[in-house]
Amino acid sequence: MSKAEIKDRARLKKKERRRQILLELKLRPHVRISELAQRFNVSTETVRRDFDALSGEGLIARAHGGASAPSQGHYPNLDERANSRIDERERIGRRAAKLVREGETVMIDSGSTTIEMARALAYLGTPCTVITNSIPVAMTLGHGAPEVLLCPGEYLAAESAVIGTETLEFLSRFNVDRCVIGSSGFSTEGPSESVRGFAAVKRMMLQRAEYRHLLIDSQKFGRKGLAHVGDLTGLQSIVVDSRPKDALLGALVAANVDIISTDDT
Amino acid sequence: MSKAEIKDRARLKKKERRRQILLELKLRPHVRISELAQRFNVSTETVRRDFDALSGEGLIARAHGGASAPSQGHYPNLDERANSRIDERERIGRRAAKLVREGETVMIDSGSTTIEMARALAYLGTPCTVITNSIPVAMTLGHGAPEVLLCPGEYLAAESAVIGTETLEFLSRFNVDRCVIGSSGFSTEGPSESVRGFAAVKRMMLQRAEYRHLLIDSQKFGRKGLAHVGDLTGLQSIVVDSRPKDALLGALVAANVDIISTDDT
DNA sequence: ATTATTTTGTTGCATAAGCCACGTTTCAGT
């Protein structure tokens, strides 16, 4: 008996429905319960139950009347950290955006802090050309004044960015005024990164830029990620929310790195 | 005194508040009106007005009770199109996804119909490699089985895709099993496209693929977009929601193009 | 077939959000 066919036409099963909800959320920032109920031809209560289940698994974020994707470029640990460091990130991003001058060409790395910078840059509306491997950065800037060149590469869903040899090869073809990178660790040995494949991208960006900036949250001082990105001497300046001290400060001075702190008046 | 002048010297309070809203949305997928009203110590009406203004500028996506970032899929042009003929698109997408076999390499074009196909393909979970210039397609497939290679290029916010010489050059380096494209028009002369810069991308994809498929809504039969994409003879098959008739059918038969209709049982 | 289990629908009500109109406050320019 072809019950399956009949069901397929009439109504989707639970699993399929939830799958569709997740897919929909990859394309739209927000879906409404009422919309989905209509689309799936089920009651709003059913959709609500789907939402409860999915949000229990952390796959969606509930909202009054609907749901959204958990987070833009959902970074694994972002939720915990970001909530406690909103201001720091925002300030670092704003300060860093001011470094970019009209008409410049800038490479921007992927990462939560660089997304903040992109937001600030979009707000400033500085006309410039941005080359990035981060989808959120491209989308943020894409609506505004800057021209955006997106890198090719293997798409990494977890970070909403591209990496790989294609990315590196593409970056290697450009010479830019500045590059702005973030990193998951920062010690006297320089920035380091723990996400696979990102270190190489950051390294290449540093190589192709005349002025090299690192955006780094003071929480990351002293931490070391898996892969070494580069030496301190390779940086012109770091943008931080609070000035480093002791050994790290000494190393930065020795390496002649400018420290731009949002703490300074 | 002109209104423009007043606008220029917009109040700090309002401006700052709206800036904060945007910032918040970069970190969270969704904010509630009630939350913001409390946080800024203003009435909900004020926040509502902020939302109206911001959503008018396309900076946020409104929702019942709050708003979300337009981040993941804000396609101004796509929205209108997507709302009509959802079923047709879904069926076409589902059918087209079945064309892809395990291990194949596929180029997928940007467009609302190809996004539907990407969804279906993600659902099927066919392991394959996808090369695309569409951000939504990359994001949809990125979480699943397929490997995704994103093209470089100039980011076009309105279509959430990349175009330009970089894109073409990148595509030209690959030889793939299939390519799947959409178009805004389809006549006896072949598919045509009205969005600037897209025709060239489609043409290049057709050039690099062994099997070439066109996904096309029957509403577009007979329409001609600005730029010619290619001849009918360049296509192996078209996937449609309803079989073409008369002259178009004749031309397709003459060009030896397979017609895959979702109407067929 | 029958029962048990899961899934979905329905109803009623409390709460939240939307919306409109009007009054009040704020602030730049005079």
Place this chain on the structure above:
DNA sequence: ACTGAAACGTGGCTTATGCAACAAAATAAT
């Protein structure tokens, strides 16, 4: 100070959503 425009708040009302408990239907298991 004065004034007018813009921004903001308040109140009254309508609509939408959330929630919970129970009924109905579908599905799975025996």
